[in-house]
Amino acid sequence: MKLKVLGCYGTELLSCKMTGFLINDRVVLDAGTIEASLTMAEQINITSVLLSHTHLDHTKGVVFLADNVCNLIQRPVDIVGTNDLIRGIRDSLLNNVTWPDFTVIPTPESPTLRYREIPEDAVSDVDGLQVRPVRVNHPVPTMGFIIRDGRSALVYSGDTGPTEEIWKRVNDEPSVSAIMIEASFPNRLESLAHLSGHLTPRLLALELEKVRHTDAPVYVYHLKPRYLDELTAELRALNNPRIRFMEDGRAYEI
Numbered sequence: 001m002k003l004k005v006l007g008c009y010g011t012e013l014l015s016c017k018m019t020g021f022l023i024n025d026r027v028v029l030d031a032g033t034i035e036a037s038l039t040m041a042e043q044i045n046i047t048s049v050l051l052s053h054t055h056l057d058h059t060k061g062v063v064f065l066a067d068n069v070c071n072l073i074q075r076p077v078d079i080v081g082t083n084d085l086i087r088g089i090r091d092s093l094l095n096n097v098t099w100p101d102f103t104v105i106p107t108p109e110s111p112t113l114r115y116r117e118i119p120e121d122a123v124s125d126v127d128g129l130q131v132r133p134v135r136v137n138h139p140v141p142t143m144g145f146i147i148r149d150g151r152s153a154l155v156y157s158g159d160t161g162p163t164e165e166i167w168k169r170v171n172d173e174p175s176v177s178a179i180m181i182e183a184s185f186p187n188r189l190e191s192l193a194h195l196s197g198h199l200t201p202r203l204l205a206l207e208l209e210k211v212r213h214t215d216a217p218v219y220v221y222h223l224k225p226r227y228l229d230e231l232t233a234e235l236r237a238l239n240n241p242r243i244r245f246m247e248d249g250r251a252y253e254i
């Protein structure tokens with residue numbers, strides 16, 4: 001599985017882009033960043049955008065992708081997510097107030113975007129990827145994902161505080177190629193992490209203890225840029241050789 005980092009941070013700052021990834025050149029996984037990291041040709045190639053939740057640091061790129069590829073694509077780009085996600089995007093983002101409703105533009109018969117609802121905790125095919133959304137612990141309905149492409153299996157935590165269900169599903173998987181897990185706040189802000197449904201390095205280490213696949217590399221993402229130095233030092237201090245840091249713009253073979 002090819003995974004390109006469009007942005008791997010929990011908000012935006014100079015040289016830190018918001019959370020978004022491109023899988024196998026066609027499927028975007030969370031859309032905090034799309035247009036600012038891809039050429040027009042690469043954007044036209046996108047077939048689906050899979051979203052974990054409605055927060056802007058995971059959805060902002062949808063609106064500018066739509067604007068960029070409108071009238072240039074043969075079939076609509078699917079906005080893929082569970083029921084809560086689709087409703088949230090329809091009501092709060094593509095609502096003709098925040099942004100035009102690109103599910104009827106340029107015409108209702110041949111729109112730029114199309115909603116595709118997938119069931120929670122079941123496997124759906126998304127452009128050649130087998131995707132299982134599993135609910136995690138965040139203030140709005142949020143899914144982590146287990147994603148397979150026939151060769152490898154990627155676990156994506158989504159924005160989450162301490163959680164259980166997704167790790168149970170992961171432990172049922174025969175193999176796991178990589179785990180992407182969030183870490184947003186430094187250890188001293190653990191109460192804020194709990195309040196906002198996020199992890200610190202200490203909490204991340206406790207989550208990893210719930211996973212039986214102890215050989216899979218762990219890619220940490222969603223670091224809040226203002227705490228970058230602190231988070232990096234605390235993650236290094238965990239002394240876990242599986243932990244890797246992601247970089248905006250870099251492509252990984254999972």
Ligand SMILES: [Zn+2]
Pocket residue numbers: 010019055057058159222
């Ligand atoms: Zn986020």
Ligand SMILES: [Zn+2]
Pocket residue numbers: 053055138159
């Ligand atoms: Zn969030």
